[in-house]
Amino acid sequence: MKLNPATEKFILHWGEMGTQWGVNRTMSQIHALLYIIGKPLNAEQITDTLGVARSNVSTSIKELQNWGLVQKVSILGDRRDHFTTNTDVWELARIIVVERQKRELEPTVRFLQELMDSPEFDQENKEVKSRIRETEEFVNTLTSWSSEMLRLPTSTLKRILKLGASIKKFLR
Structure with a gap:
């Protein structure tokens, strides 16, 4: 062709x-x-x-x-x-995000939780523990947020993404 x-x-x-x-x-x-x-x-x-x-x-x-x-x-x-393949770019993006979550983020969340539950974690200094906890919280928050966004209808998701930085005025 x-x-x-x-x-x-x-x-x-x-x-x-x-x-x-x-x-x-x-x-x-x-x-x-x-x-x-x-x-x-x-x-x-x-x-x-x-x-x-x-x-x-x-x-x-x-x-x-x-x-x-x-x-x-x-x-x-x-x-x-x-x-x-699907010709709806929004649906393709959803599929890719879901797969990347499964392949990258979920194993990281499990790893970080196992690390925090391990005896070695107790032996770490305060700063290291804090950074690991912050990383786990960040990855969990990112995963939860993206999962919620993926449940939205495409029209709503488009509107949210087009808001961009102006969304901060709704958070005040």
């Missing part, structure tokens, strides 16, 4: 953006392709379009499925598996 220049730039940038977030470039590019094209593609189409190895496409698709970002779909008359 031949991509238009703007589509190609979008996919390349999404791949670069993914590497900044610790995600494999090819995985990010596959997701970008499925998102921007907005229709199901099979692995061969993805391989040909992006010019990447078929094995890399298979591995990346499996990981994208593990994240809940890509779904397998069937096309009538075609025995090959096709793949698609």
Whole structure:
């Protein structure tokens, strides 16, 4: 499939953006392709379009499925598996935030709690204990806040995010 220049730039940038977030470039590019094209593609189409190895496409698709970002779909008359992603950027953001919470924040909260419950923690000096407690409180607060935000309808979430720094006037 031949991509238009703007589509190609979008996919390349999404791949670069993914590497900044610790995600494999090819995985990010596959997701970008499925998102921007907005229709199901099979692995061969993805391989040909992006010019990447078929094995890399298979591995990346499996990981994208593990994240809940890509779904397998069937096309009538075609025995090959096709793949698609949600085209609602707000829903994609929700999926990514939920997955990052599960993979990064929740293990950190558990670790910090286990650390504070350990005998070694009692032996630490006051400043170290304080910083660990503050870190645990911060991560817990961040996780709780983002979980609450994710439950909001998209229209409400958009309004909240557009408020930006002006929200402080409601907190006075």
